[in-house]
Amino acid sequence: MLQHCTLLLLLCAAQLLSSSSALPFEQRGFWDFALDSLENSDMMTMMRDQGEGSAVEEIPTPDMPMCPFGCHCQLRIVQCSDLGLTEVPRNIPPDTKFLDLQNNRITELKENDFKGLTNLYALSVRNNLISKVHPKTFIPLKHMQKLYFSKNLLTTIPKNLPASLVELRIHENRIKKVAAGTFSGLGNMHCIEMGANPIQNSGFEPGAFKGLKLYYLRISEAKLTGVPKDLPDSLHELHLDHNQIQAVELEDLSRYRNLNRLGLGFNHIRNIENGSLSFLPMLRELHLDNNRLKRVPQGLPSMKYLQVVYLHANNISQVGVDAFCPRGFGMKRTYYNGISLFDNPVNYWEVQPATFRCVNDRFAIQFGNYKK
Numbered sequence: 001m002l003q004h005c006t007l008l009l010l011l012c013a014a015q016l017l018s019s020s021s022a023l024p025f026e027q028r029g030f031w032d033f034a035l036d037s038l039e040n041s042d043m044m045t046m047m048r049d050q051g052e053g054s055a056v057e058e059i060p061t062p063d064m065p066m067c068p069f070g071c072h073c074q075l076r077i078v079q080c081s082d083l084g085l086t087e088v089p090r091n092i093p094p095d096t097k098f099l100d101l102q103n104n105r106i107t108e109l110k111e112n113d114f115k116g117l118t119n120l121y122a123l124s125v126r127n128n129l130i131s132k133v134h135p136k137t138f139i140p141l142k143h144m145q146k147l148y149f150s151k152n153l154l155t156t157i158p159k160n161l162p163a164s165l166v167e168l169r170i171h172e173n174r175i176k177k178v179a180a181g182t183f184s185g186l187g188n189m190h191c192i193e194m195g196a197n198p199i200q201n202s203g204f205e206p207g208a209f210k211g212l213k214l215y216y217l218r219i220s221e222a223k224l225t226g227v228p229k230d231l232p233d234s235l236h237e238l239h240l241d242h243n244q245i246q247a248v249e250l251e252d253l254s255r256y257r258n259l260n261r262l263g264l265g266f267n268h269i270r271n272i273e274n275g276s277l278s279f280l281p282m283l284r285e286l287h288l289d290n291n292r293l294k295r296v297p298q299g300l301p302s303m304k305y306l307q308v309v310y311l312h313a314n315n316i317s318q319v320g321v322d323a324f325c326p327r328g329f330g331m332k333r334t335y336y337n338g339i340s341l342f343d344n345p346v347n348y349w350e351v352q353p354a355t356f357r358c359v360n361d362r363f364a365i366q367f368g369n370y371k372k
Helices: 002-020 040-051
Strands: 072-074 077-079 098-100 122-124 146-148 167-169 191-193 216-218 237-239 261-263 285-287 308-310 338-340
Touching: none
Parallel strands: 077 098, 098 122, 122 146, 146 167, 167 191, 191 216, 216 237, 237 261, 261 285, 285 308, 308 338
Antiparallel strands: 072 077
16 A cells, blocks of 8 residues: 555656646747847847846845836837826836837837837837827937838927937838938938828938938839939938839939849839939849830840839830840840739730740749630
8 A cells, every 4th residue: 555655646747747847838029120130149149138137036125127017028028008108107217229119009218218229129109199299309319220110190200219220111201301301410310211291202302311321212102293402322222112203304314323222113104214214223023014105114124133014004016026125135134033014914825935045934924814
């Protein structure tokens, strides 16, 4: 009997040990750009800081930073989204690197809302009701690199943005004007997303983008009738889709010799002036779909690195044998990976096979039935 009891005790102990190694499920929330921006070394350091320490739980003192009520604070990420907040909460830990305030009802950013948050790397106030930003709001954020301000009620771009800022997403606001010097002192800025604002060409004052070394700029879904002037000549990607652009004139693209991708789809473009595309020697992707073009733009054969051309949903009724490829052998450095011509009034059987002699394979050519 004693042996049976001993065996039973050992089995119970083993069961307890095995079950204690499995932690209960915990739902962890995080925002879309937090983890992919953290370097591995930073993450390991933060996890080590989180895990090390005394086995005895410390009683917090009034001087210790506390997590704002209702928020989730972990690994220097403070998540306060979807709480119905009407203002920036207090008691945000000073070592916070990511602050998520999206999907609330905040109407204003005040002078001291981010006081002491000198380590902040990224801030999201997306989808709030912000219409007013104090000129000194961002002064404490000396190391912030990412600011997500989309889906608010701003009429102008906030002043005194941190000089450390690399990425600004401010689409879906009510911005109608970008004044000269708006981005002054922001030499580290590489990406601006400002689509879905009711801005016209006249809304960009001369010198609005002066001093910027941008690689990516999106002004889609606005009220542009032409390609804006004096955009940064450093651009690698320019997206002007879903506007009211009527034509591309010769000088419109003359500044952008570093451009790799150009988006002009969903406009009203009827004409691309001869020679306009010759200013884009490095272009790899060209979107001209859903316009009113009657022919394939001239100059494509001389674009050595062009790989993708979207021309579907236009009024193209004829495609010449030299529309895409150069005549000379070896003049094109990369073959096409994609040419879309569907939803045009051109009969595919009327297009000579030699037209696509510089295409990787036949599956890269997209023809289709024309529906008017």
